[in-house]
Protein backbone atom coordinates (compact mmCIF):
# COMPACT_ATOMS: atom_id res chain seq x y z
CA UNK A 1 0.00 0.00 0.00
CA UNK A 2 2.89 2.34 0.74
CA UNK A 3 3.96 2.08 -2.87
CA UNK A 4 0.57 3.20 -3.90
CA UNK A 5 0.70 6.26 -1.69
CA UNK A 6 4.07 7.06 -3.21
CA UNK A 7 2.82 6.84 -6.77
CA UNK A 8 -0.31 8.66 -5.87
CA UNK A 9 1.50 11.51 -4.19
CA UNK A 10 3.84 11.99 -7.10
CA UNK A 11 0.83 12.10 -9.36
CA UNK A 12 -1.09 14.43 -7.10
CA UNK A 13 1.57 17.11 -7.09
CA UNK A 14 1.77 17.34 -10.84
CA UNK A 15 -0.77 19.27 -12.85
CA UNK A 16 -2.36 18.11 -16.06
CA UNK A 17 -5.91 17.62 -17.12
CA UNK A 18 -5.82 13.85 -17.56
CA UNK A 19 -7.08 11.31 -15.12
CA UNK A 20 -4.13 10.47 -12.89
CA UNK A 21 -5.05 8.27 -10.02
CA UNK A 22 -8.08 6.99 -8.24
CA UNK A 23 -7.06 4.59 -5.50
CA UNK A 24 -9.49 2.11 -4.22
CA UNK A 25 -9.37 -0.13 -1.20
CA UNK A 26 -11.44 -3.24 -1.25
CA UNK A 27 -11.75 -4.78 2.15
CA UNK A 28 -12.15 -8.45 2.98
CA UNK A 29 -15.80 -8.69 4.12
CA UNK A 30 -14.88 -11.35 6.69
CA UNK A 31 -12.73 -8.80 8.52
CA UNK A 32 -14.23 -5.85 10.37
CA UNK A 33 -13.15 -2.66 8.64
CA UNK A 34 -14.22 -0.25 11.34
CA UNK A 35 -12.24 -0.52 14.50
CA UNK A 36 -11.90 1.46 17.66
CA UNK A 37 -9.48 2.75 18.77
CA UNK A 38 -7.80 3.52 15.45
CA UNK A 39 -4.26 2.28 14.96
CA UNK A 40 -2.22 4.98 13.29
CA UNK A 41 0.33 6.84 15.39
CA UNK A 42 1.74 10.23 14.58
CA UNK A 43 4.03 10.38 17.62
CA UNK A 44 1.72 12.95 19.15
CA UNK A 45 -0.21 13.17 22.41
CA UNK A 46 -3.53 11.32 22.27
CA UNK A 47 -5.63 14.42 22.48
CA UNK A 48 -4.77 15.49 18.96
CA UNK A 49 -3.73 12.36 17.16
CA UNK A 50 -5.80 9.73 15.53
CA UNK A 51 -6.37 8.03 18.85
CA UNK A 52 -9.26 10.44 18.92
CA UNK A 53 -12.25 9.47 16.87
CA UNK A 54 -14.07 12.60 15.84
CA UNK A 55 -17.17 10.90 14.50
CA UNK A 56 -19.22 7.79 14.95
CA UNK A 57 -17.91 5.39 12.33
CA UNK A 58 -19.77 5.58 9.03
CA UNK A 59 -21.76 2.46 8.17
CA UNK A 60 -19.91 1.34 5.11
CA UNK A 61 -22.23 -0.44 2.73
CA UNK A 62 -25.29 1.12 4.29
CA UNK A 63 -26.45 4.24 2.53
CA UNK A 64 -29.81 5.04 1.08
CA UNK A 65 -31.02 7.91 -1.03
CA UNK A 66 -32.79 9.36 1.99
CA UNK A 67 -29.50 9.82 3.81
CA UNK A 68 -26.64 12.05 2.73
CA UNK A 69 -23.08 11.00 3.46
CA UNK A 70 -21.40 12.17 6.61
CA UNK A 71 -19.13 15.08 5.75
CA UNK A 72 -15.59 14.47 6.98
CA UNK A 73 -14.62 17.94 8.16
CA UNK A 74 -10.89 18.23 7.47
CA UNK A 75 -10.86 21.87 8.45
CA UNK A 76 -12.15 21.13 11.93
CA UNK A 77 -9.83 18.16 12.39
CA UNK A 78 -6.88 20.25 11.23
CA UNK A 79 -7.79 23.02 13.70
CA UNK A 80 -7.77 20.53 16.57
CA UNK A 81 -4.42 19.11 15.49
CA UNK A 82 -2.90 22.57 15.10
CA UNK A 83 -4.16 23.55 18.56
CA UNK A 84 -2.42 20.47 19.95
CA UNK A 85 0.79 21.40 18.16
CA UNK A 86 0.65 24.90 19.63
CA UNK A 87 0.45 23.30 23.09
CA UNK A 88 3.46 21.10 22.35
CA UNK A 89 5.46 24.07 21.08
CA UNK A 90 4.73 25.93 24.32
CA UNK A 91 5.80 22.86 26.32
CA UNK A 92 9.03 22.66 24.31
CA UNK A 93 9.75 26.36 24.75
CA UNK A 94 9.10 26.23 28.48
CA UNK A 95 11.20 23.09 28.94
CA UNK A 96 14.25 23.75 26.76
CA UNK A 97 13.82 27.31 25.50
CA UNK A 98 13.64 26.22 21.85
CA UNK A 99 10.92 26.15 19.21
CA UNK A 100 10.64 24.27 15.90
CA UNK A 101 11.48 26.10 12.65
CA UNK A 102 10.18 25.58 9.12
CA UNK A 103 11.80 26.97 5.96
CA UNK A 104 10.03 27.16 2.60
CA UNK A 105 11.49 27.75 -0.85
CA UNK A 106 8.98 29.29 -3.25
CA UNK A 107 9.99 29.66 -6.89
CA UNK A 108 7.88 31.69 -9.28
CA UNK A 109 4.52 33.40 -9.01
CA UNK A 110 1.84 30.70 -9.30
CA UNK A 111 -1.19 32.04 -7.46
CA UNK A 112 -2.13 28.66 -5.98
CA UNK A 113 1.41 28.03 -4.67
CA UNK A 114 1.47 31.52 -3.15
CA UNK A 115 -1.81 30.80 -1.38
CA UNK A 116 -0.58 27.46 -0.02
CA UNK A 117 2.67 28.99 1.23
CA UNK A 118 0.77 31.89 2.82
CA UNK A 119 -1.47 29.35 4.58
CA UNK A 120 1.58 27.40 5.75
CA UNK A 121 3.14 30.56 7.15
CA UNK A 122 -0.07 31.51 8.98
CA UNK A 123 -0.44 28.01 10.42
CA UNK A 124 3.18 28.06 11.65
CA UNK A 125 2.84 31.48 13.21
CA UNK A 126 -0.36 30.50 15.00
CA UNK A 127 1.32 27.38 16.37
CA UNK A 128 4.46 29.24 17.51
CA UNK A 129 6.68 27.57 14.88
CA UNK A 130 9.36 29.87 13.40
CA UNK A 131 8.89 30.38 9.67
CA UNK A 132 11.55 31.35 7.14
CA UNK A 133 11.13 31.70 3.41
CA UNK A 134 13.28 32.10 0.29
CA UNK A 135 11.34 33.58 -2.62
CA UNK A 136 13.00 33.15 -6.00
CA UNK A 137 11.89 34.40 -9.40
CA UNK A 138 10.53 32.11 -12.16
CA UNK A 139 13.77 32.63 -14.05
CA UNK A 140 16.10 31.55 -11.22
CA UNK A 141 18.78 28.93 -11.81
CA UNK A 142 19.19 25.54 -10.20
CA UNK A 143 22.27 26.89 -8.41
CA UNK A 144 20.24 29.65 -6.79
CA UNK A 145 17.71 27.14 -5.47
CA UNK A 146 20.57 24.92 -4.25
CA UNK A 147 22.17 27.88 -2.48
CA UNK A 148 18.94 28.60 -0.59
CA UNK A 149 18.60 24.92 0.22
CA UNK A 150 22.12 24.55 1.49
CA UNK A 151 21.72 27.60 3.72
CA UNK A 152 18.56 26.09 5.28
CA UNK A 153 20.21 22.63 5.49
CA UNK A 154 23.02 24.15 7.56
CA UNK A 155 20.84 26.28 9.82
CA UNK A 156 20.31 24.57 13.21
CA UNK A 157 17.14 26.55 13.95
CA UNK A 158 15.50 25.11 10.82
CA UNK A 159 14.02 21.65 11.45
CA UNK A 160 11.87 21.34 8.37
CA UNK A 161 12.54 22.37 4.76
CA UNK A 162 10.20 22.20 1.83
CA UNK A 163 10.37 23.25 -1.77
CA UNK A 164 6.90 24.29 -2.89
CA UNK A 165 5.83 22.29 -5.95
CA UNK A 166 5.43 22.39 -8.85
CA UNK A 167 8.69 24.05 -9.86
CA UNK A 168 9.03 25.88 -13.19
CA UNK A 169 9.76 23.44 -16.03
CA UNK A 170 13.41 24.41 -16.47
CA UNK A 171 14.30 23.30 -12.94
CA UNK A 172 15.04 19.63 -12.31
CA UNK A 173 12.69 18.72 -9.46
CA UNK A 174 14.36 15.39 -8.79
CA UNK A 175 17.85 16.86 -8.44
CA UNK A 176 16.59 19.65 -6.21
CA UNK A 177 14.54 17.43 -3.88
CA UNK A 178 17.54 15.10 -3.51
CA UNK A 179 19.43 17.97 -1.87
CA UNK A 180 17.00 18.50 1.00
CA UNK A 181 18.62 17.19 4.18
CA UNK A 182 17.06 13.83 5.01
CA UNK A 183 16.57 14.88 8.64
CA UNK A 184 14.69 18.05 7.59
CA UNK A 185 12.64 16.57 4.75
CA UNK A 186 9.23 17.34 6.29
CA UNK A 187 7.52 16.86 2.91
CA UNK A 188 8.89 13.30 2.83
CA UNK A 189 9.86 13.68 -0.86
CA UNK A 190 13.54 12.74 -0.48
CA UNK A 191 14.11 9.44 -2.33
CA UNK A 192 15.39 7.76 0.83
CA UNK A 193 12.27 8.70 2.76
CA UNK A 194 10.13 7.66 -0.20
CA UNK A 195 12.03 4.39 -0.55
CA UNK A 196 11.71 3.55 3.14
CA UNK A 197 8.00 4.35 3.00
CA UNK A 198 7.57 1.97 0.08
CA UNK A 199 9.55 -0.91 1.60
CA UNK A 200 8.09 -3.36 4.05
CA UNK A 201 9.62 -3.15 7.54
CA UNK A 202 11.36 0.21 6.94
CA UNK A 203 10.40 3.43 8.65
CA UNK A 204 10.79 6.74 6.80
CA UNK A 205 11.76 9.74 8.92
CA UNK A 206 8.78 11.59 7.41
CA UNK A 207 5.59 10.53 5.66
CA UNK A 208 4.39 12.96 2.94
CA UNK A 209 1.78 15.33 4.33
CA UNK A 210 -1.13 14.68 1.96
CA UNK A 211 -1.28 10.88 2.29
CA UNK A 212 -0.57 11.18 5.99
CA UNK A 213 -3.49 13.63 6.22
CA UNK A 214 -5.75 11.25 4.26
CA UNK A 215 -5.01 8.40 6.61
CA UNK A 216 -5.60 10.66 9.57
CA UNK A 217 -8.94 11.75 8.09
CA UNK A 218 -10.00 8.15 7.65
CA UNK A 219 -8.84 6.96 11.03
CA UNK A 220 -10.39 9.87 12.89
CA UNK A 221 -13.62 9.10 11.06
CA UNK A 222 -13.51 5.56 12.39
CA UNK A 223 -12.37 3.87 9.19
CA UNK A 224 -9.50 1.48 9.92
CA UNK A 225 -7.13 1.39 6.96
CA UNK A 226 -3.71 1.65 8.60
CA UNK A 227 -1.43 0.33 5.89
CA UNK A 228 0.18 -2.71 7.49
CA UNK A 229 -2.91 -3.54 9.43
CA UNK A 230 -4.99 -3.17 6.31
CA UNK A 231 -2.65 -5.54 4.52
CA UNK A 232 -2.83 -7.99 7.39
CA UNK A 233 -6.58 -7.65 7.28
CA UNK A 234 -6.57 -8.49 3.58
CA UNK A 235 -7.48 -5.10 2.22
CA UNK A 236 -6.88 -5.07 -1.53
CA UNK A 237 -5.54 -1.88 -3.04
CA UNK A 238 -6.24 -1.11 -6.69
CA UNK A 239 -4.86 1.80 -8.65
CA UNK A 240 -6.82 3.45 -11.42
CA UNK A 241 -4.83 5.76 -13.67
CA UNK A 242 -5.12 7.58 -16.98
CA UNK A 243 -4.65 4.38 -18.98
CA UNK A 244 -6.96 2.15 -16.97
CA UNK A 245 -9.67 0.96 -19.34
CA UNK A 246 -12.49 0.44 -16.83
CA UNK A 247 -12.05 3.03 -14.06
CA UNK A 248 -15.75 3.19 -13.22
CA UNK A 249 -16.03 -0.54 -12.71
CA UNK A 250 -12.96 -0.78 -10.47
CA UNK A 251 -13.97 2.28 -8.48
CA UNK A 252 -17.48 0.90 -7.99
CA UNK A 253 -16.03 -2.14 -6.18
CA UNK A 254 -14.18 -0.03 -3.60
CA UNK A 255 -15.12 0.51 0.03
CA UNK A 256 -12.71 3.43 0.21
CA UNK A 257 -12.00 5.67 -2.76
CA UNK A 258 -9.05 8.09 -2.65
CA UNK A 259 -8.87 10.28 -5.73
CA UNK A 260 -5.98 12.47 -6.84
CA UNK A 261 -6.64 13.08 -10.52
CA UNK A 262 -6.92 16.87 -10.73
CA UNK A 263 -9.95 16.55 -13.02
CA UNK A 264 -13.04 18.34 -11.65
CA UNK A 265 -16.16 16.14 -11.32
CA UNK A 266 -14.40 13.10 -12.79
CA UNK A 267 -15.84 10.66 -10.24
CA UNK A 268 -19.62 10.57 -10.60
CA UNK A 269 -22.14 9.16 -8.15
CA UNK A 270 -22.61 6.14 -10.41
CA UNK A 271 -18.90 5.28 -10.00
CA UNK A 272 -19.38 4.66 -6.28
CA UNK A 273 -20.49 1.66 -4.33
CA UNK A 274 -23.31 2.64 -1.98
CA UNK A 275 -21.82 3.37 1.43
CA UNK A 276 -18.27 3.89 0.16
CA UNK A 277 -15.97 6.33 1.98
CA UNK A 278 -14.67 8.99 -0.39
CA UNK A 279 -11.47 11.01 0.15
CA UNK A 280 -11.09 13.70 -2.49
CA UNK A 281 -7.48 14.89 -2.84
CA UNK A 282 -8.15 16.70 -6.12
CA UNK A 283 -7.68 20.45 -5.85
CA UNK A 284 -8.01 21.91 -9.31
CA UNK A 285 -7.91 25.71 -9.40
CA UNK A 286 -10.71 26.92 -11.69
CA UNK A 287 -10.96 30.56 -12.82
CA UNK A 288 -13.57 32.41 -10.75
CA UNK A 289 -13.45 36.22 -10.93
CA UNK A 290 -16.00 36.47 -8.12
CA UNK A 291 -13.72 34.75 -5.58
CA UNK A 292 -11.11 36.54 -3.50
CA UNK A 293 -8.06 35.11 -5.28
CA UNK A 294 -9.60 34.93 -8.78
CA UNK A 295 -9.98 31.14 -8.67
CA UNK A 296 -11.74 28.47 -6.67
CA UNK A 297 -10.78 24.90 -5.96
CA UNK A 298 -12.69 21.95 -7.37
CA UNK A 299 -12.26 18.34 -6.32
CA UNK A 300 -12.24 15.22 -8.50
CA UNK A 301 -15.55 14.03 -7.15
CA UNK A 302 -18.97 15.25 -8.24
CA UNK A 303 -19.89 16.10 -4.67
CA UNK A 304 -23.64 16.54 -5.01
CA UNK A 305 -23.98 13.11 -6.61
CA UNK A 306 -21.46 11.37 -4.38
CA UNK A 307 -22.97 12.68 -1.17
CA UNK A 308 -26.16 10.76 -1.97
CA UNK A 309 -24.29 7.46 -2.45
CA UNK A 310 -21.31 7.51 -0.08
CA UNK A 311 -21.43 6.96 3.68
CA UNK A 312 -18.72 9.57 4.32
CA UNK A 313 -17.01 12.12 2.10
CA UNK A 314 -14.43 14.90 2.30
CA UNK A 315 -15.43 18.26 0.78
CA UNK A 316 -13.20 20.48 -1.39
CA UNK A 317 -12.27 22.91 0.02
CA UNK A 318 -12.27 21.94 3.69
CA UNK A 319 -11.21 18.29 3.45
CA UNK A 320 -7.73 17.03 2.64
CA UNK A 321 -6.10 20.46 2.04
CA UNK A 322 -6.18 21.74 5.63
CA UNK A 323 -5.00 18.33 6.84
CA UNK A 324 -1.98 18.55 4.52
CA UNK A 325 -0.90 21.70 6.34
CA UNK A 326 -1.66 20.23 9.78
CA UNK A 327 0.52 17.22 8.92
CA UNK A 328 3.32 19.53 7.80
CA UNK A 329 3.28 21.10 11.26
CA UNK A 330 3.23 17.63 12.84
CA UNK A 331 6.28 16.61 10.79
CA UNK A 332 8.09 19.85 11.67
CA UNK A 333 7.36 19.45 15.37
CA UNK A 334 8.50 15.82 15.31
CA UNK A 335 11.67 16.81 13.47
CA UNK A 336 12.49 19.44 16.11
CA UNK A 337 11.77 16.94 18.88
CA UNK A 338 14.19 14.51 17.23
CA UNK A 339 16.85 17.23 16.84
CA UNK A 340 16.55 18.32 20.48
CA UNK A 341 16.00 14.80 21.83
CA UNK A 342 12.85 16.23 23.43
CA UNK A 343 9.96 13.93 24.30
Ligand SMILES: Nc1nc2c(c(=O)[nH]1)N[C@@H](CN(C=O)c1ccc(C(=O)N[C@@H](CCC(=O)O)C(=O)O)cc1)CN2
Pocket residue numbers: 012013115116119162163164165166187209210283297316317318319320321322323324325
Ligand atom coordinates in the same frame (compact mmCIF):
# COMPACT_ATOMS: atom_id res chain seq x y z
N1 LIG B 1 6.15 20.92 -1.44
C1 LIG B 1 4.87 20.63 -1.63
N2 LIG B 1 4.22 21.10 -2.70
C2 LIG B 1 2.92 20.78 -2.87
C3 LIG B 1 2.23 19.97 -1.93
C4 LIG B 1 2.94 19.49 -0.82
O1 LIG B 1 2.40 18.75 0.05
N3 LIG B 1 4.26 19.85 -0.70
N4 LIG B 1 0.87 19.75 -2.07
C5 LIG B 1 0.11 20.57 -2.98
C6 LIG B 1 -0.33 21.90 -2.47
N5 LIG B 1 -0.50 22.05 -1.01
C7 LIG B 1 0.59 22.12 -0.21
O2 LIG B 1 1.61 22.63 -0.54
C8 LIG B 1 -1.76 22.37 -0.45
C9 LIG B 1 -2.89 22.37 -1.20
C10 LIG B 1 -4.11 22.77 -0.63
C11 LIG B 1 -4.16 23.18 0.68
C12 LIG B 1 -5.41 23.68 1.32
O3 LIG B 1 -5.41 23.94 2.50
N6 LIG B 1 -6.46 23.87 0.57
C13 LIG B 1 -7.65 24.44 1.12
C14 LIG B 1 -8.04 25.65 0.32
C15 LIG B 1 -6.96 26.68 0.32
C16 LIG B 1 -7.34 27.95 -0.40
O4 LIG B 1 -7.42 27.95 -1.64
O5 LIG B 1 -7.50 28.95 0.30
C17 LIG B 1 -8.75 23.39 1.13
O6 LIG B 1 -8.65 22.41 0.37
O7 LIG B 1 -9.67 23.57 1.92
C18 LIG B 1 -3.03 23.15 1.43
C19 LIG B 1 -1.84 22.76 0.88
C20 LIG B 1 0.92 20.84 -4.24
N7 LIG B 1 2.24 21.28 -3.92
